[in-house]
Amino acid sequence: xxxxxxxxxxxxxxxxxxxxxxxxxxxxxxxxxxxxxxxxxxxxxxxxxxxxxxxxxxxxxxxxxxxxxxxxxxxxxxxxxxxxxxxxxxxxxxxxxxxxxxxxxxxxxxxxxxxxxxxxxxxxxxxxxxxxxxxxxxxxxxxxxxxxxxxxxxxxxxxxxxxxxxxxxxxxxxxxxxxxxxxxxxxxxxxxxxxxxxxxxxxxxxxxxxxxxxxxxxxxxxxxxxxxxxxxxxxxxxxxxxxxxxxxxxxxxxxxxxxxxxxxxxxxxxxxxxxxxxxxxxxxxxxxxxxxxxxxxxxxxxxxxxxxxxxxxxxxxxxxxxxxxxxxxxxxxxxxxxxxxxxxxxxxxxxxxxxxxxxxxxxxxxxxxxxxxxxxxxxxxxxxxxxxxxxxxxxxxxxxxxxxxxxxxxxxxxxxxxxxxxxxxxxxxxxxxxxxxxxxxxxxxxxxxxxxxxxxxxxxxxx
Numbered sequence: 001x002x003x004x005x006x007x008x009x010x011x012x013x014x015x016x017x018x019x020x021x022x023x024x025x026x027x028x029x030x031x032x033x034x035x036x037x038x039x040x041x042x043x044x045x046x047x048x049x050x051x052x053x054x055x056x057x058x059x060x061x062x063x064x065x066x067x068x069x070x071x072x073x074x075x076x077x078x079x080x081x082x083x084x085x086x087x088x089x090x091x092x093x094x095x096x097x098x099x100x101x102x103x104x105x106x107x108x109x110x111x112x113x114x115x116x117x118x119x120x121x122x123x124x125x126x127x128x129x130x131x132x133x134x135x136x137x138x139x140x141x142x143x144x145x146x147x148x149x150x151x152x153x154x155x156x157x158x159x160x161x162x163x164x165x166x167x168x169x170x171x172x173x174x175x176x177x178x179x180x181x182x183x184x185x186x187x188x189x190x191x192x193x194x195x196x197x198x199x200x201x202x203x204x205x206x207x208x209x210x211x212x213x214x215x216x217x218x219x220x221x222x223x224x225x226x227x228x229x230x231x232x233x234x235x236x237x238x239x240x241x242x243x244x245x246x247x248x249x250x251x252x253x254x255x256x257x258x259x260x261x262x263x264x265x266x267x268x269x270x271x272x273x274x275x276x277x278x279x280x281x282x283x284x285x286x287x288x289x290x291x292x293x294x295x296x297x298x299x300x301x302x303x304x305x306x307x308x309x310x311x312x313x314x315x316x317x318x319x320x321x322x323x324x325x326x327x328x329x330x331x332x333x334x335x336x337x338x339x340x341x342x343x344x345x346x347x348x349x350x351x352x353x354x355x356x357x358x359x360x361x362x363x364x365x366x367x368x369x370x371x372x373x374x375x376x377x378x379x380x381x382x383x384x385x386x387x388x389x390x391x392x393x394x395x396x397x398x399x400x401x402x403x404x405x406x407x408x409x410x411x412x413x414x415x416x417x418x419x420x421x422x423x424x425x426x427x428x429x430x431x432x433x434x435x436x437x438x439x440x441x442x443x444x445x446x447x448x449x450x451x452x453x454x455x456x457x458x459x460x461x462x463x
Contacts, residue, residue, distance in 0.1 A: 015041055016117035016125075017109050019102055020462035026097030031105055032462055033114060034090040034122055039078060041112055042091045046076060051091075056080035064095070066108050072101050086122055087129035120459025124452060127444060134444025134455070135164050138398055141459055142225070149274030150224055154395055163396060164443055170210055170408075171439045177203050178432045184425040197419060204416040211409045218402045221395035223309055227269045227278030228384060231305055234314035235328070239344040241266070243314060243367040244281040272377050275384055280308070310338045310383045312376075317349035317364070322356050340379055346371065400442075400455075407438040 015035035021028070033042065043051040048062020058078055064071040075094040084090040095101055110116065118124075120141075127137040139159035146152040157163075180200055223229060232240045248268050266281040282305075305311060313332055315325050332339050343349065343357060346364040354364060363379055365372040396402060415431040440446035 015114040016121055017106055017114040018117040018122070018462040019106065020092070021097070023099065023102075024097075025099065028094050029097040029102045030462075031093040031095065031102060031109070032090070032117075032122065033092075033109065034084070034086045034088045034117075034125060035114075036089065038089045038091050038114075039080075041109070041114060042076060042093070044112060045108055046074075048076075051076060051078060054078055056083050064093070064105055064108070066104070071104050071108065072096055082129075085131065086125040087131050088125060117461055118456075119461055120456030120463060123459055123463055124456045127452075132159070132161070133164050134447065135167070135398070135401065135442060136161060137444070138400075138455065139163075140463065142397065144460070144463065148271045148276040151276065151397075154221065154224065154397055158397070163401070166214060167439060167442050170207070170214075171436065173203075173207055173210070174412075174432065174435050174439065177207065178429065178436070181425045181429050181432060185429070197422065201416060201419055204412060204419065208409065208412055208416065211405060211412065214396055214405055215402065215409065218396040221397035222399075224275075224395070225397045227276045228309045229278045229280060230310050230312060230380065231280045231282055231308040232312045232314060233282055233305060233332075234344075235316070237319075238314045238316045239367045240281050240314055243312070243342075243344065243365075244268070244279055246367045246370050246373060247279055273381050275381065277380060305332075305335050305337065308337050310340060310380070311335070312340045312342055314342050314344050316345055317343045317353055318345045320350075320353065322353060325357070338383055340376070340383065342376060404438045404442045408435045411435045411438065 013036055015033060015038045017031065017033045020030040020032040039051050045064055045066070046060075046062050047065050049060050051060065054060060056079055060076050060078070062074065062076065064074050072095045077092040077094070079085070079090040079092075081087055081089050093105065095105060106116075123137050123140050126132065127134060136159050139155050143152065143155035143159055146155050177200070180203070232243055234240050244266065248270055267278055269276055269278050271277070311332060313329065315328070329339065329341070341360065341362045343354065343362050343364045344367050346354065347366045347369055349364075357364075363372065363375050365376055367373075396405070411431045411434045415428050415435075418428055418431070437446055441451070
């Protein structure tokens with residue numbers, strides 16, 4: 001007796017319905033339906049034309065009727081299989097954005113035979129119907145969540161198969177390697193060495209380098225997705241909180257002339273030139289504090305400095321010397337993190353100090369008077385190297401993909417070690433098959449119902 005398929009478990013004969021636009025009052029709302037005979041179902045409550053006779057990708061004006069009661073004037077869009085998002089017959093009803101209207105229309109459609117869609121069920125059906133692979137389906141969620149031009153571009157590239165193509169290339173290479181192993185197995189009893197182990201090991205090395213490059217790209221992709229972390233550091237009273245407030249254009253952090261006011265980490269995000277930055281205001285670093293809470297704050301500062309994409313080192317030009325600035329920068333060098341050197345309070349600065357720093361790649365600003373802030377923003381974009389990001393065909397931004405790819409790396413490293421130790425090919429094949437299994441979980445060639453339920457449950461109902 002065979003086990004039921006995922007499609008059978010979901011009962012793809014059902015017609016599903018959901019609100020595809022955010023709930024609440026608005027000018028319009030869109031109600032989405034998908035499934036076998038969905039056009040017939042909608043046609044039964046629609047007055048204006050016979051939808052069953054209309055071509056795909058057409059829009060029709062009319063009324064939604066509950067018996068003799070007019071619920072709303074609507075536009076009905078028809079999408080016939082397979083030329084639809086789900087690869088099924090689909091209908092979208094654009095009505096007025098009243099909560100009462102949308103609720104009444106959906107309840108009517110349910111009484112006529114539809115059922116409420118589960119979270120992400122439209123996208124799940126699209127995946128199971130072969131509309132796209134699992135990485136592309138997940139990119140739909142990333143696209144909806146995109147809040148900057150860069151994250152939008154990355155999601156679009158992934159949805160259009162950018163990352164999938166890299167995984168397919170890798171899978172093809174692993175299959176080629178598996179073929180060599182099978183060849184060695186076929187001739188294992190012959191005296192002639194048909195396959196050169198050195199060549200096999202070189203191929204394994206190439207595969208591992210390819211995987212390591214993809215894994216390395218996750219670091220960049222993850223910071224782009226969550227906001228590029230920029231830590232603002234400096235001595236107490238250097239103007240860190242004022243700079244944060246100026247960048248955010250709001251009073252996010254408390255500003256005071258009392259040293260050590262910032263005890264905890266304060267952070268917020270803004271978008272600069274299409275890239276989202278996560279600015280982190282930290283406790284000022286000084287060696288003579290005896291305040292226990294301030295010392296805890298400084299400890300947290302050091303932790304964030306190690307994780308930062310870049311560090312803004314802020315100096316009070318009215319209260320510093322060249323030696324004290326150089327000493328502080330030497331301490332930052334230990335972190336091996338790119339440093340943007342910023343001289344603050346330029347409006348009341350020691351002009352001799354400013355002249356000494358002019359050839360030291362400093363940016364001179366006044367956070368309080370919002371002077372030269374655009375220069376600082378330009379420097380941030382320069383450090384991120386926007387042009388490089390935009391040229392990337394695909395960057396891994398999904399932690400699930402990272403985990404599966406890391407497992408591929410582990411199994412291939414074990415294969416390489418065993419191959420160098422002249423382990424028999426039949427034992428190497430097991431790890432190679434494991435590698436192919438992990439690659440299959442990325443694109444969805446190998447899935448479980450639990451995996452799909454977990455992934456698509458994070459989607460909104462109408463998607």
